[in-house]
């Protein structure tokens with residue numbers, strides 16, 4: 254199953270192009286998107302989530318492009334987006350919030366409610382089901398967002414900087430969650446973190462100034478800096494080689 258960007262052009266207002274003619278195909282189970290500040294990672298994620306509209310070009314998931322309203326609904330059901338900032342609906346509990354996400358994507362209230370319990374168990378938030386969603390931590394909020402995506406059986410989950418600002422323990426929880434999710438849904442994760450790439454992601458994309466500098470398997474990425482001692486050292490050296498600075 255592939256997410257395909259064809260001849261993609263995008264700019265904010267009248268500013269310089271963020272993308273001009275980008276072509277990219279993402280079809281591996283777990284892909285990480287790396288790139289320095291301003292590379293275009295969040296913009297690419299928002300375009301892939303059909304939250305932004307390209308100036309020119311096409312984005313499709315399994316050949317469905319979010320061009321018309323009907324296709325956009327189908328596209329957004331299949332492609333879920335966990336943005337950097339999640340703003341829960343005030344007053345809802347964690348479970349209500351997750352069920353609401355499913356209902357918004359077309360599930361009946363009963364189905365969404367039942368699916369929300371299973372989804373919360375999968376992201377290890379079952380114990381917090383009844384807590385008000387504005388009373389949970391940043392890491393828990395992101396897991397709640399993932400649970401929302403799981404209620405309506407998304408096929409691809411886009412996660413923008415999901416580990417930013419998380420403590421080591423929350424990062425570890427997130428890592429095991431990505432590992433587990435990768436068995437049943439495709440994930441595309443943008444991050445600055447180069448640690449544990451080999452354990453979590455089968456493929457790497459490196460973006461810089463709106464251009465793809467590298468796309469390949471994680472092994473191919475590490476092989477760019479085969480001399481480095483540890484996998485983490487290899488990833489940092491490979492990244493620095495591609496974009497001329499450290500992650």
Ligand SMILES: Nc1ncnc2c1ncn2[C@@H]1O[C@H](COP(=O)(O)OP(=O)(O)OP(=O)(O)O)[C@@H](O)[C@H]1O
Pocket residue numbers: 265268271288289290291292293294295296297
């Ligand atoms: N809302 C906006 N209005 C105008 N320009 C924007 C806006 N959002 C991003 N940009 C510009 O678009 C370019 C790409 O930004 P983007 O946020 O996609 O990069 P990024 O790789 O996600 O960066 P970071 O790692 O810092 O989050 C940058 O030059 C940025 O200044």
